[in-house]
Amino acid sequence: MRIDILSCVPSLLDSFFAHSILKRAQQANHVEVVIHDIRDYSTNKHRTIDDYAFGGGAGMVLQIEPIARCIRALQAERTYDEIIYLTPDGEQMQQRMVNQLSLKGNLMMLCGHYKGVDQRVRDLFVTKEISIGDYVLSGGELAAAVLADSIIRLIPGVLNDETSALTDSFQDNLLAPPVYSRPADFEGHKVPEILMSGHEAKIEEWRYEQSLKRTKERRPDLLQ
Template sequence: MRIDIVSVVPRLMDSFFAHSILKRASDKGLVEVHLHDIRDYASGKNRQVDDYAFGGGAGMVLQVEPIARCLRSLLAERAYDEVIYLTPDGERLAQKAVNSLSLKKNLILLCGHYKGVDQRVRDLFVTKEISIGDYVLSGGELAAAVLADAIIRLIPGVLNDETSALTDSFQDDLLAPPVYTRPAEFEGVGVPEVLLSGHEANIEKWRMQQSLANTRTKRPDLLGEE
């Protein structure tokens, strides 16, 4: 997979992709992440990429021209499955959408900033709009990093144990069950005996029961019980 991230402050994401699972995915050649600075496509001595909004109002808007140059440059090089704009008014991100995106080959993630991008960018280039929650960030960089992380960890070979991703919360519209590791007892609190039994069928049954109980308590909406 190749992911191209377009931003006015791409260096914000340097360290995010240089560590842990995401770095391992890159080192294995399973994913390429390329960061693009919109200012590199701006004209003029000052490389201006934003301006005041027509009609007045507070805040600056990212201009259509430098973004269009950047996106057209990328689109001329290869076919992209999606051009995704990270925006608070997009479709709220859910695991099913992440699963689908993890099967794609080439993605562009466009980060908004200030008051967002000129609407013509969205009309002419964007194929999907995604929000990571009902709140506003200073820019789309953190949202792009969240989306990229959620996608990359699902690529076969990225996780040491590929079944790990299949048992995550939300994969079956359920929250994950409690998990335990050594020591078997801590300050008088022990691990449930079933997990120490070695009886695989009983363990799986317990985990399903715990997932249902956890979901019913914390996220009944996932079970249609809200």
């Protein structure tokens, strides 16, 4: 998979992809993440990419021209399965959406900034709009990082134990069960005996029951 991220503040993303699972995934050639500076596609000597909104109002708007140049330059090199705009008014990000995106080959993500992008960018180029929650960030970089992380970890070979992702919260509309590690007894607080029994079938049954209980208590909407 290749993920191209378009940003006007690309340095915000450098550290995120340079560590841990995401770094190893790139080193092992499971995924290629390329971050593009939209300012590189400005024809203005000051590398300006924003301007005032027509009709007035507070805040600046990312202009269509530099974004269009960047998108078209990338499209000339490869075909993209989705061109995603990260925006608070997009479709709410959910695990099933991430599962579907993890099966794609080439993804492009556009990070908004200021008051957003010129609507014509969304009309002409964007194929999918995604929100990571009902709140507003200073820019789309954090949202793009969240989306990319959730996708990359599902790519075969990225996680050492590929079954780990299959037992995450939301994969089967249930929250994950509680997990424990050593020591078995911490100041009188003990790990459930069933987990140390070695009886695989009973352990799985316990985990399912705990997942169901936790989901009923915390996210009953998932069971609908």
